[in-house]
Amino acid sequence: MDFKTDIGYRRKILTKLLDAVMRREADVIEALQLDFGKPPFESVLTETSLVISELKDTIRKIHYRARQKSVFPNLLNFPSRDYIYPEPYGKVLIIAPWNYPFLLAMTPLISAVSAGNSVVLKPSEHTPSVTAIIEIIISEVFDPVHVEVFKGGAEVAEKLLQRRWDYIFFTGSTRVGKIVAKAAAEHLTPVTLELGGKNPCIVDETANLALAAKRIAWGKFMNAGQTCIAPDYVLVKSPVKTEFIGHLKKAIKAMYGENPKHSPDFARIINDSQFRRLTGLIDTTKVVHGGSFDLETHYIAPTIIDNPAMESGIMAEEIFGPLLPILAYDSDADLQNTIGRYEKPLSLYVFTSQKRFAEKIISEYSFGGGCINDTVVHFSNKKLPFGGVGYSGVGRYHGKFGFETFSHYKGIVRKATWLDITLRYAPYEKKFSLIKKILKWF
Ligand code: NAD
Numbered sequence: 001m002d003f004k005t006d007i008g009y010r011r012k013i014l015t016k017l018l019d020a021v022m023r024r025e026a027d028v029i030e031a032l033q034l035d036f037g038k039p040p041f042e043s044v045l046t047e048t049s050l051v052i053s054e055l056k057d058t059i060r061k062i063h064y065r066a067r068q069k070s071v072f073p074n075l076l077n078f079p080s081r082d083y084i085y086p087e088p089y090g091k092v093l094i095i096a097p098w099n100y101p102f103l104l105a106m107t108p109l110i111s112a113v114s115a116g117n118s119v120v121l122k123p124s125e126h127t128p129s130v131t132a133i134i135e136i137i138i139s140e141v142f143d144p145v146h147v148e149v150f151k152g153g154a155e156v157a158e159k160l161l162q163r164r165w166d167y168i169f170f171t172g173s174t175r176v177g178k179i180v181a182k183a184a185a186e187h188l189t190p191v192t193l194e195l196g197g198k199n200p201c202i203v204d205e206t207a208n209l210a211l212a213a214k215r216i217a218w219g220k221f222m223n224a225g226q227t228c229i230a231p232d233y234v235l236v237k238s239p240v241k242t243e244f245i246g247h248l249k250k251a252i253k254a255m256y257g258e259n260p261k262h263s264p265d266f267a268r269i270i271n272d273s274q275f276r277r278l279t280g281l282i283d284t285t286k287v288v289h290g291g292s293f294d295l296e297t298h299y300i301a302p303t304i305i306d307n308p309a310m311e312s313g314i315m316a317e318e319i320f321g322p323l324l325p326i327l328a329y330d331s332d333a334d335l336q337n338t339i340g341r342y343e344k345p346l347s348l349y350v351f352t353s354q355k356r357f358a359e360k361i362i363s364e365y366s367f368g369g370g371c372i373n374d375t376v377v378h379f380s381n382k383k384l385p386f387g388g389v390g391y392s393g394v395g396r397y398h399g400k401f402g403f404e405t406f407s408h409y410k411g412i413v414r415k416a417t418w419l420d421i422t423l424r425y426a427p428y429e430k431k432f433s434l435i436k437k438i439l440k441w442f
Helices: 008-023 027-035 040-066 104-116 128-141 152-161 174-185 209-225 236-254 272-279 332-339 355-364 399-405 432-439
Strands: 068-073 080-088 090-094 118-122 147-149 167-171 189-194 199-205 234-236 287-289 303-306 323-329 347-351 369-371 407-415
Touching: 008 027, 008 040, 008 128, 027 040, 040 104, 040 209, 040 399, 068 174, 068 199, 068 234, 090 104, 090 152, 090 236, 104 118, 104 167, 104 174, 118 152, 118 272, 118 323, 118 432, 167 174, 174 323, 199 332, 209 323, 209 347, 234 236, 234 332, 236 287, 236 303, 236 323, 323 332, 323 432, 347 355, 355 369
Parallel strands: 090 118, 090 167, 118 147, 167 189, 199 234, 199 347, 234 323, 303 323, 347 369
Antiparallel strands: 068 080, 080 407, 287 303
8 A cells, every 4th residue: 555656546446435425425424414403405515425526536547646747947057857746745633624524524535545645634623424434435435544534622623633634624614713723833834624605696787687696595595604705795786685585585485495494495594603693693673584593403594684784793704604694885995895804805796697797807806716697616627626725714725726736846856967068167257248248038
């Protein structure tokens, strides 16, 4: 077993992992249901199928990604062969969150293994059923020297962070991301931080309002809003705000029926503390749809909050639940005024039929990634890098970006010995003007 150098071995072990994930898919779906009532359809769409497709893609392309890549040599070094040599970092620590507990543990793990690293994975303490399945899958497939699961909460993660790692990949809140970055700095360990933020969603007056409402409601209320890239709040052009809210209400009813509490397609809030935090953000005087909740079942209805005060709790922090504030705007300055109050978000969405407006927004604001006329779906394309910027994260992964994240790239010049041009060697006397002339050409 030489996972560091044997690419064929890595391919074989990832194929074994694919087989294990496919065999256990039903168990994962059941565990997600047990942990927070995640609808099986969403579990397949947003967790197992993405993991399976990441695995298939990685298995198909691992030899290509892991090969040495030749680059055009610098003629000053003539004659030489220059190439880039990917090497695994070594020992990798992956810390995962609870909201997509299978996907966000397995996807970085697949990339890390494909690049030849060993992994210690610390899944979230809040999803014990999913963690149990992950542990079974990992122990079925990997030798513990290669991949090992450590269960536990913050205390376990803090202990793990005291060890020296060659790479740390963290997904979770910005608050904990800072703790991770500080611990990593102790040994100058490189990190990827996949964090959160307040994701704006802009709807202008030229947008297809009914379709925009449907796509925003889907991206927001999937997983009961506990999605790092869910639209956090909507900025809608003033004249179409009322019409847009009407479409939003219709979209919610069409997806979850008259009473979403009885819908099998609407997830629950993960735990008491998140439930209390979220219900504390609801200002009943501003609710124009939903607003009901039930502590016993951790149910919070898909809720629309019209025009909350900018100073209110709901506009102060990442919501991470099924509460959607709607704000009106009239000008680009209004947009800047609101979006500019917050740190760079993980995603941004703009709904419009004006291409130039969409492009202006994309170029004007800094954010992790996003969509024009849709929400969330950029996550699903492995050809797109996924990651935040500023407070929403550091680094990127998915597909080849994942392989690159977990690899150090050595630049190598293999110099021929049959010729040795003497120009570079001392004594430099009389060579100065010649070298200046030659360097002008490079
Ligand atoms: P969290 O930061 O509370 O926990 C994430 C992980 O860190 C867990 O495994 C937890 O055990 C561990 N942890 C907690 N305290 C720690 C400490 N003091 N030291 C070391 N590790 C510690 O996040 P969460 O509540 O699980 O997830 C929600 C957050 O994650 C949201 O902010 C969301 O936006 C973000 N998120 C980001 C992405 C992304 O891809 N960028 C994806 C999902 C969630």
